Amino acid sequence: MDKTSLFTLTYGLFIAGVEENDKMNGCIINTAVQSTSDPVQMSVTMMKENLTTQLIKKKGSMTISVLSLDCPLDIIQSFGMKSGRNCSKFEGIEHKVDGNSNPYLEKNTLAYMSLNVSSVLDIGSHYLFICDVVEAEKTGKGQPMTYADYRALKSGKTVSKTNDEPSNDKTTYICTVCHYVYDGEIPFDELPDDWTCPVCNKPKSVFLAES
Ligand SMILES: Cc1cc2nc3c(=O)[nH]c(=O)nc-3n(C[C@H](O)[C@H](O)[C@H](O)COP(=O)(O)O)c2cc1C
Structure with missing residues (x-):
């Protein structure tokens, strides 16, 4: 097996945040993935030994902050390479809390989601958390930071994307079931009410407008 083939997989970069028994903590993850759209569920894979993982397992909820391309490397390194057992990672970092009192970042992010854990799978070194998304809001505009961007920036390279707004201000309509654009x-608004997605046949009502 050529394990470097796995580097071709694309991931985003996120901070999983949690507050449990007055301890606020978080860590960098790249494994937050939307699993279903109705209801909206996500899966998150986390190392058992991380303090964040242990707090999430106790509390049964977490936030996901979606990092933007302008997120400073020192934030990623602080949340991704230190353990909250030895420091207070949220000290000096602007943050808000969700309805479960779990912390999330507004600056240097595109969105946050608030997750309630519905089941936990023990997969050896990691737990796989299956979660219901109970809140989700946009916090900024721009490009998301991917795992590949982070690796490039860390090794001193520049990434070709910019955080500028896309010049095209057209609204895009995306099928939330199959992701057809x-x-x-x-014009999408003028399509008949009985129009269906050409890929998955779901009704017009499952499309979301993104501008
Ligand atoms: C780029 C990057 C991606 C990471 N992805 C994950 C991940 O998906 N799951 C995970 O459990 N840890 C991941 N980590 C490691 C944790 O962020 C790291 O172990 C952290 O120090 C744990 O802190 P804690 O003990 O305060 O929870 C990642 C770290 C980096 C730098």
Whole structure:
């Protein structure tokens, strides 16, 4: 097996945040993935030995802050390479808390999600948390930081993307079930009510507008 093939997988970069018994902590993860859209569920894979993992397992909830490309490397290194057992990672970091009192970042992020853990799978070195998304809001605009961007920035390279707004201000309509992006001639709003997604056949109502 060529394990370097796995480097071709694309991931985002996130901070998983939690507050349990007055201890606020968080760590960098790249394993937050949307699993289903109705209801909205996500899976998160986390090392058992991380303090954040242990607090999440006790509390049964967490936040996910979606990092943007302008997130300073020192934030990633502080949340990703130190343990909250030896420091207070949120000290001096602007943050808010969700309805479960779990912390999330507004600056240097694109969005946050608030997750309630519905089941935990023991997969050896890690737990796989299956979660219901109970809150989700955008916190900023720009490009997301990917794991590949982080690796490039860390090794002193520049990334070709910029954090500028895309010049195209057209609204895009995306099927929340199969992720098909509408590209027809007729404006989406003028499509008949019985129009369905050409890929998964779901109704017009499952499409979301993104501008
Ligand atoms: C780029 C990057 C990606 C990471 N991805 C994950 C991940 O998906 N799951 C995980 O458990 N830890 C991941 N880590 C490691 C944790 O962030 C790290 O072990 C952290 O120090 C744990 O802190 P804690 O003990 O305060 O929870 C990642 C770290 C980095 C730098």
